[in-house]
Amino acid sequence: MTDRVYIEDVFQHKIPDGSDVILRGWLYNKRSSGKLLFLLVRDGTAVIQATVYKPGVSAEIFETADKLTQEASLTVIGKIKKDERAPGGYELQVTDVKLIGQSVDFPITPKEHGPEFLMDYRHLWLRSKNQHAILRVRHTIIKAIRDFFDGRGFTLVDTPIFTPAACEGTSTLFETDYFDTKAFLTQSGQLYAEAGALALGKVYCFGPTFRAEKSKTRRHLTEFWMVEPEVAFNELKENMELAEDFIEYIVQTVLRTRVEELKTLGRDTTKLQNVRAPFPKIHYDEAVKILEDAGLKFEYGNDFGSPDETAISEKFDRPVIVHHYPSAIKAFYMKRDPNEPDKALAMDVLAPEGYGEIIGGSQREDNYDMLVSRIKEHNLPMEAFDWYLDLRKYGSVPHSGFGLGVERTVAWICGLQHVRETIPFARMIHRLKP
RNA sequence: UGCUCAGUAGCUCAAUGGCAGAGCAUUCGGCUGUUAACCGAAGGGUUGUAGGUUCGAGCCCUACCUGAGCAGCCA
Missing domain, CATH: 2.40.50.140 (Nucleic acid-binding proteins)
Known part of the structure; x- marks a missing residue:
């Protein structure tokens, strides 16, 4: 037999x-x-x-x-x-x-190829060893994400991909025709996740998101996957603690179950071993001081650029959380700190080794009148947010959440130079095929 | 969108303004232990496009096309 x-x-x-x-x-x-x-x-x-x-x-x-x-x-x-x-x-x-x-003249030989050629043959490139390793690590990361939240009593709430208006008002959105009216591809499920959190307490949404910015860097895709937990009654402190436990769980799960794949990719895992909660948490002012001490040109009140993020993260041996960004540079829905009215109860998690921002989150504005004035200040169409404002009219509570970018997380854990290899078929400004 | 760089054989790359080259892949031949096997031979080119300078342009100049990296935006 x-x-x-x-x-x-x-x-x-x-x-x-x-x-x-x-x-x-x-x-x-x-x-x-x-x-x-x-x-x-x-x-x-x-x-x-x-x-x-x-x-x-x-x-x-x-x-x-x-x-x-x-x-x-x-x-x-x-x-x-x-x-x-x-x-x-x-x-x-x-x-x-x-x-x-049969297979005649398979284009990808066992020798070197450039990224453009390989991306043109992405459907065949997936057959090579390194790509297997990356996709398996991605699979494990996604499973770890779901296991983490499911294990803590979160409910998955799927949010729509067609949306009537910008969530944050800043990013450029992909526009589509929707039965003679305009619809946009979502850039975040967060606002809907907030509705979910006020219904179910602890929720997360997990799906593709779209940004039409003409970014051409190793950290950007036009279509990428994001997981966004949202928790009722959580304030900034609990939000940061959730984020650090979450990242620790993902990294340690990959280290435990994907040893071979990380070895195939030549990933030095010593720096990943350090990824244990608690993470260092620094106030925006402290982060600015780090930049000044490092001799970088930086104007107080601005957001951190990519080189700034790298300089900050280099000071620590694990991911670092920066909180209390100036509210002027943050989204309209972020709550301001009553003790520091010019700062938002926002937080970003910066990955080590120059991988940049992998999480962005905040405590949300839960006061009806404050939220109305924020929407006005940002020149956003009030009528698009009537349902969102209802959440502040009927039993509003403090609540917080964040978004984690899957591809940046995969790139960091795998030690890759570019996010284009972290997703089976990357969508970038110059790449819609295959 | 701005700055920088690149485009030559299927792929990765060479070629001082003077005959268009190599390795790999492909085809053929050789080998019982190979490890991206090795050895020998052959085929393979409108040098991204259009114009210009020159006796002569892959190389210099201009425009355009395509892509990459960085910046901004962000995850």
Whole structure:
């Protein structure tokens, strides 16, 4: 009896040495030594070396194996053997090979390629080892996000992608035609999550968000995934504590379960080991002092630029939380500190190693009249926010939340230079295909 | 949108203003232990586009196109 097995199970010693097995997959690479062929076969779980010895198989089978090309799909039948010479310590001694689908001139060779070429062939690039590792880490991060909130009694509240108006009024939105009226693709589910929090207490939304800014940097996508928890009765302090516990949980889960993938990516994990709560929490004024001490040109009252964030995060061995930003540079819905009326009860989490802002959050304005004047100050259309204002009319409470960018988090944990590799099919200003 | 850089074989890159090149990939040949295998041979080019300078332009000049990095915006 010959069973179909996954390669991963072979390396995890789940298949007894000497077993006859069937593997189904694709040809990753091939080497030949005359009468001996080395087929590197991948099936999505791992890559195994399969050997075809000419005198050991029929001429027809040997020729089939000899003519296989990169990424041809195939079925191989053979015997699993322990062998020190094989990568991973196991190989398959082939008795039969069947070609399923041929692959002529596969564009991505095992040599170097530039990012533009690889992004053009993103649908095929996903078949390579590093991309497997990244996507598996992404999967684990997303699962950790959900496990964290689910384990704390949060309810997932899905928020709409079509929205009637800007959430924050600052960013540029993608506009679409919606039955002869305008609709915009959401840039945040937060306002709806607030409604959810006042209904269910602890909620989070998790979905794609869209920003039409013409950003061309390694940190920006036009379509990215964001998770946004929102908690009734939480104030700034509890919000920051939730954020640090959350990030600790994500990072430690990846470190525990994705050791191999991080090794494949060449990620030095020593700095990730430090990611334990509590994180350092500094007031905006302290952050400004760090910049002044570092000799950077910075005007008090401004938001931090990318080089500023890097300079601040370099002072710490784990993510740092900056709070009490000037309210003038923050969104209309952020509550001001009664003791410091020019500052918002806002907080950003800056990742180490120059990865920048991965979380932005705040305590929300919960007073009806204050919120009305904020909307006026920001020149936002009052009628678009009538339902949002209702939340302050009927049993308003202090509440807080934040948003975490999934792709920036993946880039940081994987140690990648660019967020374009952290999502299967990136959408950027110059990239709508594939 | 601004600044900087780049565009040459399928890919990654060379080529002082003077014959268009290499490695990999592909095809053919060789090899029973390869590890991005190796050895030998062959095919493969409107040098991003348009114009200009020059006896002569891949190289210099102008415009445009495409992309990358940085900045702003933000997660």
